Amino acid sequence: MSKKFNFKGFKLGKQNSDKASKSKKKKVTKNDVRVFLGKALRYVSLMILTVFILSVAYIALPKTETIIPDYRFDFTQEELQENRYILELQVKAQDEDQLDKKVEETKAIIQKRLYKAGADEVAITGYHFDNPTPDTDYYLYRYIQVYVKSNLTDSELNELIGVRNYLRLYLPKDDVDFENEENPYAEYFIENYNPTNVTLHDFRNVLIKRLPDSSGTETYFAIFKPKTFGDFKAFAEEHGGENIGFAVDESIYQLELPSTFKPDYTSTSSSSTKAEFTIGITQDARVAEITDIMFNSGVITLEYNVYESEALGAVTSPIKSTLFSFTLIVAMLLFGLYNYFIAKESFQTVFRNLFEIAFALAAVFSFLKFWYVPVNTTVLLFESLAVLLISHDFLHKSEGRLTRNLFIFVGAFLIYIFGFGYISLIGRDIAIMLIALSISEQISEYYITNMKSYLLND
């Protein structure tokens, strides 16, 4: 051990070797060991980092299978289904002056439903047939085309787009015998009921909640929260404890309106939370989610039906891995050239910034590729360019840096929380990329500084 630290002793003459050896032995202190261990650890950490950086670069870059043929890393492209629906809307002739408004409202509600359910792209436009259904004295017919790109199942799409979901409460007709054993389905025919004025308009929202039912099984319930000044208040006061018809579009069934409505609604207090109108819906979480969307996305005031529907097949982003990487590398080179020639930054700063950005993006791409996370490369390219655009300010060391970066994070986080579809996705991804950039900045600083000192034998 001492010989290893005695290298300076070789410079001494033979006559002094014993003396030198003694003096050197004395100099092997704990501090020397600490320095040696520190250097050894630094070399090891640099080696590990180098291997890590090379691995990340290998995974992130395209066509690397030409170097090591056994391992191929490509983006797992997100596969979305494209569907097209044509809806025939029926507008009452007496509402002709409100035709455009009602059509636009319908389009907005369908769009809202689809985005809430997780559709990636929705485009709803007017549609013109050569031979449409002719207008009559009672109804005008208009058509809209719904184009949707999503991962939703066909049954979910059919419900979200094709079902109006118009709720109305009915009262059983007095002359119909619902107890008649010869006609057990009497309660399921809408003709056996008289319509009331109470519709979905009279409820401010429908809360979907998981609660234990009478058998103790967890079931999702729809809790209808009535408006303070809606028709439901008077209806509940009059018919509490009676059987009523509960109809969504053309399907109807009977249920008993709780009698507890009366005391709650006649109470002078403004609280009416206990007088909510509750029905059990399902035990399936996804069905409950779709029901929630259907009830809480607005009321479609027009009657309509699906005139035509077509599955257009699966689509992926047209931007392949090679094109994606090439575009990004060109953008980064331009970014570097701008900073060097126009912003007059030193070569060291430009190199360091580019290294930090490249390392951060490569680490994110490697993660996505290694764990086969499905991505849309068009969106990913967009996010990477946006991060590149704001990275200069993000990495720029100045007094207000912490505040500025905090604002960017908060902005991206808010977009993630309150956004929908791709907007939420962008907010989340940009926030992740910026976190990766912050970590990359620390690692790169350590790596470049130590590697430089190692290479220059400092």
Place this chain on the structure above:
Amino acid sequence: MTNPLSYYIKIYTNYDGSQLLIITGIILALMLTYSYWKTKSKELVLALLAGFIVSQVMFTLMVYIISLIGVGILPLVHLPFTAVKLLSLVNLGGLVDFYIEELAQKNFDPDHVTRMHFKLSLKHGVLALLLSVAAVPLIETPSLWLIIILGLGAVITVATNHLFARLLIVEK
């Protein structure tokens, strides 16, 4: 066919629009509160407010004009919109930074603040165009238009931000 202007205005007034309005509102509330708390400057707060909102309107008009030349309605128009909003946030954050730094000086010079902000805005504008140029020849038409919208939107946004900074802070 749906009027493209009404479609883009819907981005701000429908379901998706209401979400964007919430995001914009919260970001603005945080930014304005912080700026006023740090600087006590109504001019700065007004400049931030006007810059953020007017640039959003300008973006909508720009997309409308592009749709008039036959591009049609772009379902992914939210992508450049979000990216440009984040850039606008960075740009206005820079303005607040310069203002706070200038306040710490002995002689407060608003002209110096806007000169620094001009430099920053120029950098953002040029960088946005450069990055758009990098992507233009490489990708297929629909995405190409999104990249063009990103570049132009970024330039218009930073220009609007600077215009209001100059107008409300220096030329008051």
